[in-house]
Amino acid sequence: MNPVDDLAAVLDSTSALVAGVSHWDAPTPCPEWTVRELVNHLVLGHRLFTGVLRGEAGGSLDPRTADALGDDPVAAYREAVVRLLAAFRQPGVLERVVEVPAGRVPGIAAVHLRIVEELVHGWDLARATGQEPSFADDVAEREIGFSAAKLGDLPPERSPFAPPVPVAEDAPPLDRLVALLGRSPS
Template sequence: MEPLVADLVDVHAEGARAIAAVGADQWSLPTPCEDWDVADLVRHQVMGHRVFTALLAGEPVDRATMWGELGEVDPAQLTTLFVESARDLERAFDAPEALARRITLPIGEVPAEASLHLRLAETMVHGWDLARATGQQPHFPDDLVEREIEASRQLLQRVPAGHSPFGSPVGVPDDAAPLDRLAALLGRTP
């Protein structure tokens, strides 16, 4: 398994652990993502897994239909859907020559390896969002978070104006925790 894919497996495992710890009364809590409650945040992650899996396979993606279908899912099923869609994405990224491909995202065409970095950063930041909303503590390795801060900075420099899927970076002290710095880079206020 490619080292970056192994990192994704680890990040997904921590995401699944945090989602499984969401209490039945917490699914409707607000998150740092404006307009999303905890259930919507997890639905968004499942949709992201499915979208990137389809893109890596060269299949068409209908985001509106996907979101509509996920909106009908009972929150009690979201942990299972997260795990299943994460495994599918891991297999897609680990397929022969997968990281050598180019895929088209709303921000433009990017190497699949850059999209893998995007998935790593997004999963960690949404783990941060989930933790803030539900009173949990995310557990992502600091060295991995530091690498994804740098990868995210490089990717953000290539995003055309007005096409960023993230909020504007927020200033934080240099000595802030790595995950707080990543979250701030992607528009969160730690």
């Protein structure tokens, strides 16, 4: 499977979760973020990666310093998704080395970083809003492999994740992914 197609499918599932939000000020599994701040973080991240992939300046990832959602968070999220996918579909982008918050990576790694970010924060959003995420198990499985292989490459001071949490080996792939990245699926 093309990882950009995986990203598109994950973004589509998260779009449905964003569209289903009714309480934007609800708390999330990310202790310092409300639902609105979490979605804002995703939009800012999409904009940052879009800019990087297009060779432009990215912007702030701190949802407390920039409001990317305006009066229509669902539309803002969808617009950021369209632009991000267009940026990843540019010829040669997956082979190019780009500078992202995790460091200098090939474009193929950048797309996996966005997939993981979207899966984990999509899980956070689903938990916060009482929705059921509809991410494909095979995509989550691929990202478990990517994440497990790459976690050791991150310097401890740059790791955005908590230590892994124990989870049953037969747990659903999304639960195993979020546990690998420090969230408790129970």
